Amino acid sequence: MKMKKVFHMVIFLFLVSCGTEIKGEKVGNFTISEDGSIYFKDKKLLRIKKIFFSDYDLKIEENFIVGGFFKKSYTPKKKxxxxxxxxxxxxxDGQKLFINTKTDGENSVELEIECDGKELFFGMGMWFDSSISNQKKRFIWVEEGHVGGDDDNPPFPDGEIKTYFPLPFFISNKNYGFLLKSFSPSVFDFCSEEKETLKIILFDSEFSAELYYAPHPLEIVSIYTERTGRPKPVPDWVFSAWIDAIGGSENVRKTAKLIREKGIRADVIWTEDWRGGKKIxxxxxxxxxGGTKPSRELYPDFETLAAELKSMGFKFLGYFNSFVLEGDEGWDELIKNNALVKYENGEIVKVSVPESQTAGGVKAGILDLTNEFALNWMKLVMRSAEKYFDGWMADFGEWVPANSKLSDNSTGLKSHNKYPILWQKLQRDFWEEVRPNGDFVFFTRSGYIGTQSLSPVVWPGDQNTSWEKYDGLRSxxxxxxxxxxxxxxxxGSDIAGYTSLISPSDKELYIRWTQFGAFSPVMRTHHGTNPDKNWRFDKDDETLALFKFYSEIHEKLKDYLKEYHQKAVEKGFPIIRHILxxxxxxxxxLQSDPECFETEYMLGDYILVAPVVEKGKRERNVFFPSGEWVDIFDSRVYRGPGFFKVQAPLWKIPAFFKKGSIAEKIFSGIYEKCGDYCKAER
Structure with missing residues (x-):
């Protein structure tokens, strides 16, 4: 009797191990079945329900009145x-499946993929509403981020969530990643119009996609970065705090001296207005x-200032973008060499940019980065500045109109999403040429496929100095x-936001944003559009003390962050990680508290961070993974998996390390360094 049971068990295990053979076209480790399902070995990943070759009436019109926003519409004419x-x-190739098609003359390819209601779709670039795209429509078009927005107040200008860094790549909880390899605009409708259908529309006649299988989502990110490029090493000083200082030589000196006198742990000063500035x-x-040289009005002794900062142990960062003011130095040469972006009718694209206000309304052209003269001209401009700077904000990259034509004969429609990559490649090529030892950094906001390998640092653009859900600290x-x-x-984001048209930053917002900055890979302040009214790190004694305290925490994280950045270099794993x-x-x-999962994250493997992102809140819900998690301030231990309410007085960010991990030694004695301000329970 026992032998019979053993025999039956052996047969059962044999059948299970063999699995059911999947019928269909075998392509390496993948199988494409008769009904359009795609399997990796015996695991079903997705099912392509239908494919259409379509003609769409696509309209993408710039609205430069408000700067860098686009009106987008698309109507099918034929499917x-x-x-x-x-x-x-x-x-x-191994865990990668390559999918290609070309229409019979139609201008678009449309895919319909099955949605089963249980699948989750993560990623798609940098979004301000959610990391999960379910029930959302993502238009893949690089543009200025929207302004404002919460549940009762739609974002400006058209109620749409916009982003500087969209990406036609998502990761599914069904163990696959999907990359649409195209610079052309596209739309991903994650089952919002039809709950059983994920629709992908590529506005191009040639369709190329890659499907990646891996049992863990971090491995999918690793495959994606293997295919599109991995981050590069950066100098150690990048992991120190960066302090913004503007308003002229004496103000920058004053800020630098204050940092050293008060013992703030910051080794980077960055000065956005080195070419000039003006209060409107x-x-x-x-x-x-704008321009190509230091403003002698604000910085009459710029060269001396730069030398002084370096003698004080600071790295010095500046600012550049790819605009050129009409009539400015180089304008005539650029015109002569067709080195500015033009409309299809040959007219030069001229736009109103921030520098336009400073220059009395003068408009600007956009460097044509497919033009060799434009590239060399910009390199010469940057070379004259590199003598004094160790890097800079490489701003913008989103404004190329769809109805433009570039020097390589590409249309704006097909080159618009590529422009951020061209801008970042120019920066990367320049700095690697002049600083082959790697002692530099630049940071960007616009992005697309490959940005993670070109731009050392990404920041999320221009948040409001507010608590707004879709355009404030939470975003x-x-x-x-x-x-x-x-x-x-x-x-790293601007502490404490940038746009201050209505409400300047206040003390509470500044402190909460400082806490998030300290537990970000890059901690950096910004003066915002209204520096006279915005809060500052030295606005009062309490803010200064807490800023110093959190700069020390960020400094203590340096070796940990360096270690995890090296893992990004080697494997593509990010430092900040969604819990899932x-x-x-x-x-x-997830469904027990979706918002909790939106606003807490892992910093590497062993630190859990849950920023407070709502005004007046002094506690928040935190989800703890399995194991014991120790509050870095009061040493209270939380055992996961599960949710706990955690107290968060103004001075405190809910942050925890995994007990017994390498992170434990980082926070030893940290509470004692905070002083009297950390005893306040308000």
Whole structure:
């Protein structure tokens, strides 16, 4: 009797191990079945329901009145369903499946993929509403981020969530990643119009995609970065705090001396207005200047200032963008060499940019980065500045109109999303040429496929100096977490936001944003558009003490952050990680508190961070993965997996290390360094 049971068990295990043979076209480790399902070995990943070759009336019109925003619409004129097997070609390499097709003359390819209601879709670049795209429509078009927005107040200008860094790449909880390899605009509708259908529309006649299988989402990110590029090493000083200082030589000196006198742990000063700046009284904002040289009005002794900062142990960062003011130095040469972006009719694209306000309304052209003269001209401009700087903000990259034509004969429609990559490649090539030892950094906001390997640091653009859900502190947290699915390693936002048209930053916002900055890979302040009214790190004694305290925490994190950035260099793993990117097994907890999962994250493997992102809140819900997690301030231990309410008086960010991990020694004695301000329970 016992032998019979053993025999039956052996037969059962044999059948299970063999599995059921999947019928269909075998392509390496993948199988494409008769119904369009794609399997990796015996695991079903997705099912392509239909494919269409379509003609769309696509309209993408710039609205430069408000700067860098685009009105987008698309209407189908013709849709022809075609046979998947006849029109799609497949090839494979290990865990990667390559999918290609080309229309019969139509201008678009449209895919319909099955949604089962249980699948989750993560990533798609840097988004400010959510890291999860379910029930959302993502238009893949690089543009200025929207302004404002919460549940009762739609974002400006058209109620749409916009982003500087969209990406046609998502990761599914079904163990696959999907990359659409195209610079052309596209739309991903994650089951919002039809709950059973994920629709992908590529506005191009040639379709190329890659499907990646891996049992863990971090491994999918690793494959993606293997294919599109991994982050590069950066100098150690990048992991120190960066302090913004503007308003002229004496103000920069004053800030630098204060940092050293008060013992603030910061080794980087960055000066955005080195080419000039002006307060526009009618708007109540401060705008920066343009040109190619230091402003002698603000910085008459610029060269001496730069030398002094370096003698004090500071690295010095500046600012550049790819605009050139009309009539400025180099304008005539650039015109002569066709080195500015033009409309299809040959007219030069001229736009109103921040420098325009400073220059009395003069418009600017956009460097044509497919033009060799433009590249060499910009390198010469940067070379004259590199003698004094160790890097800079490489701003913008989103403004190329769809109806433009570039020097390489590409249209704006097809080159618009590529422009950030061209801008970042120019920066990378320049700095590697002049500083082959790698002692430099630049940071960007616009991005696309490959940004993680070109731009050392990404920041999320221009948040409002507010608590708004989709354009304030919360949005900066969500943006950093959503970027984790793209392989971006070094991320940091403006402390405490940038746009101050209505409400300048106040003390509470500044402190909460400082806390988030300290537990970001890059901690960096910004003066914002209204520096006279915005809060500052030295506005009062308490803010100064807490800023110093959190700069010390960030400094203590330096070796840890360096170690995890090296993992990004080697494997593509990001430093900031969505809870489900690190621990996909906790998906079952998601619906209990979705917002909790949107605004807490892992910093590497062993530090859990849950920033407070709502005004007046003095506690928040925190989800703890399995194991014992120790509060870095009061040493209270929380055992996961599960949710706990954690107290968060103004001085404190909920942050925890895993007991017994390498992170434990980082925070030894940290509470004692905070002083009297950390005893306040308000």
């Amino acid at each position: 022809n369903e075609v046979n998947i097997k006849e029109k799609m070609s497949f090839s494979a 009284e009618s708007l109540g904002i401060y705008t920066i200047g 900066a947290v969500v943006a950093g977490i959503s970027l984790s699915f793209t392989g971006v390693s070094l991320y 990117l690190q621990n996909p097994e906790y998906e079952k907890f």
